[in-house]
Amino acid sequence: MTHPIRDAVAARRSFAKVTADTPSHEELLPLVTAAARVADHGALRPWRLIELRGAARERLGAALVEASGQALGADPKMAAKPLRAELLIAVVASRRPSHKVDIWEQDATAAGVAHALSLLLAEAGWGVMWRTGPRTRAASVRTLHGLTDNEELLGWLYVGGVPSDAKPTTRTAIDPTAYLSSI
Template sequence: MSSITRFLLDRSSETRLEGPAPGWNELEQAFRCAARAPDHALLRPWRYLVVEGEKRAALGELFAQACGPDASDKEREKARNAPFRAPMVIVGIASPSVHPKVPEVEQVLSAGSGLMLLSLALNDAGYGTMWRTGAVAYSEAVKTGLGLAETESIVGFLYTGSVAMEKPAVPRPEPGEFVAWWPGDE
């Protein structure tokens, strides 16, 4: 088994993250990896926002706004504190353009692939990551507050930092549970 395969098999989402967050040199390398995502017609249908330090409070306010008018104070407070789960949050944004040969869905998948490559590169640099979405990723208040264009969407919030505590391995399904041969058994 190659070291890459072992790395992928050992990958996990980390829920307990603390400082330090990656520095610019590590981030720059990770973003170079993200730019290697499959990209039909070289459209570069992605962009990223890095939120760290006290700027996470402003992101938390956007998350609280996304709760809606019927949310409890407790729900708003939980949303407000969410960005503080890690010292850095990277917002992955799909930024598709109209193209005669590349449908929007391919461009969104490219942006998602880029966020995954970014996550793997940060893991390789020694950092933990947790990809989150939830209602805040689809909230117009959050998208507007982050400055997204009407055609853009959030593919995920990549919480990033140093792993505070290793967690137990998560059971994974066996390939036979989700892979089939087409057109059927022979």
């Protein structure tokens, strides 16, 4: 018996470096549609995604530098971080008013969409890494993404081609009994 979903999840890995190849907007649409099927109590869809390509990545670099309190030229590494991939997908928890669904549950749905999308991108042959950091929720970064008061940025999926010289990584398997218990 084959287990394509289990095998895809077990094979998942992050790619810190990717090539300049990226999926097009049109190629992303069916993946986003599939990722939207994550558990979503109340069907609130408390999330949204923002594509950052081209100069938007440079503006993000400037916002990160501003968030660090430095002058733009003071930390070229900070400004260059968003340039590590040609496509960044910002993951936004877009919280909806609800008397039934707590904020944490809505954030979990948004994170679930991000993880499902990363799996779908990997299954489609793309390299992906979910990046966050201390400046994710800084005012300058919020402004760049056009976030409203009910939204929080959860990070970015850095997306690109898998480098031909990428070395396979192995993660130590867990002992599932250490993480799955009964009461």
